[in-house]
Amino acid sequence: MSIPVFRPSIKRKDMDSVLSCMVSDQLWPGQQNEELITALLELLDADGGAALREPVTAYKAVFHALSLEDRPKVALSVLSSVSLYRAICESGLEPVFLDVDQGSGLVEEQVLKDLSQDPSIGALIVNTPLGFVPSYEVLRDLSIPIIEDISQGIGGRYTDDVPVGGIGDFIMVGMEPEDVITAGGGMVVLSRDKKQTKALTDAVSDLPQELYLSDMSAALGRTQVKELKGFIEKRRELFETYIRASMRSHHSTLHQPGESLYVPYGFPVVVRGGMNEPIQYARKKGVETQPAYLHSIYQFLAEKEVLSEEEKEALPRKFPGASALQLSTLLFPLYPALTGKEFEIIQKVLVTLP
Structure with missing residues (x-):
């Protein structure tokens, strides 16, 4: 499973x-x-x-x-x-x-x-x-x-x-x-x-x-x-290990600017190239992923019949940052309920992700 x-x-x-x-x-x-x-x-x-x-x-x-x-x-x-x-x-x-x-x-x-x-x-x-x-x-x-x-x-x-x-x-x-x-x-x-x-x-x-x-x-x-405090502490522990694993791959992640203390909600990986190959690779290894901004407004505007074709083509120019992240950011599992074995599997996938 x-x-x-x-x-x-x-x-x-x-x-x-x-x-x-x-x-x-x-x-x-x-x-x-x-x-x-x-x-x-x-x-x-x-x-x-x-x-x-x-x-x-x-x-x-x-x-x-x-x-x-x-x-x-x-x-x-x-x-x-x-x-x-x-x-x-x-x-x-x-x-x-x-x-x-x-x-x-x-x-x-x-x-x-x-x-x-x-x-x-x-x-x-x-x-x-x-x-x-x-x-x-x-x-x-x-x-x-x-x-x-x-x-x-x-x-x-x-x-x-x-x-x-x-x-x-x-x-x-x-x-x-x-x-x-x-x-x-x-x-x-x-x-x-x-x-x-x-x-x-x-x-x-x-x-x-x-x-x-x-x-x-x-x-x-x-x-x-x-239980929130314990949940957050566990998420931070997992996140730090994921960071070290991802540094051994050729992909990158997102970062908290400034000195604010963020909450590791999931582990975002900004992939080079398209997302399909990394998604399929992770799935073969038993790890589900999904686009980090699934069901976003940007996705809705780009895919649904609410804008003209000309307006859709202009979206990447109007929102360059959002366009880049929408098309390249995958979310990996990160939550306190992960077992030790699951955690090890995800680390290996992050290191070897194509």
Whole structure:
């Protein structure tokens, strides 16, 4: 059986919490939902929140809370998940796509600085792609609301004093199976202060019960929040060994700029040439890989019938950094649940990757 790209770090004691919830007959959103929110509020020093069943609903609630009617543009990385593009469009807003640095996958710092000069930008979605952390100094000086998506970077730090999740007006914590913390699905939205908490509460007040995260899912997520520090330490150990292995190959990887502390979400390999041969080679050796920016907005624009052929041909010129990474970056398995044998197999594949 092949080693999957993602495997949730769920332990038996995590399932005990879920089973306790099941036998209590309390499966709908209730106490466990609230305790998950509280655990994240304490971790990130935020004020309020809501745990919802899926990311698009969560983002639409935040857009509503920000009242973006007069400034209807939302800026975000063109390598962000296409689900964010959907949420923006369904909210009647206009996306503004930003290119990324080819060495890290983060939005270029000068591009971020220039956003403050555009009065039509109502919000910026800042993410932590593959666990890499953007510049705190640049974000701190922006004069527009920040939606901070830390689904792949929770546990990282901008500085010794500021955690990832410590700068946004609203903070998005994904709970999907491939996220650092999983509840089997869903997303928790956190608000920074009381004014934003009131706006968020108003935005979600009319949502039906089935759009909130169930207690059974929340129970799983809450136990994972408690184990986060250990998860991150294990990921860093694996990452450092992978780095040494990859240095013996003719491929490269991405790097965290500056002094921020990133979270090894997966292990990205920037391959020379096409990705098909390395994917097939790894699979023959029993290791599954996938494009690191699978289901990105850039991929969607390039493949679907939303742009003219002329506009599609212009994408690599308009977004050179994103285009290069979209076509050359593979993600290898990296998570605490890897066995020792699986870890050795992946190291060997990294060294010998064609």
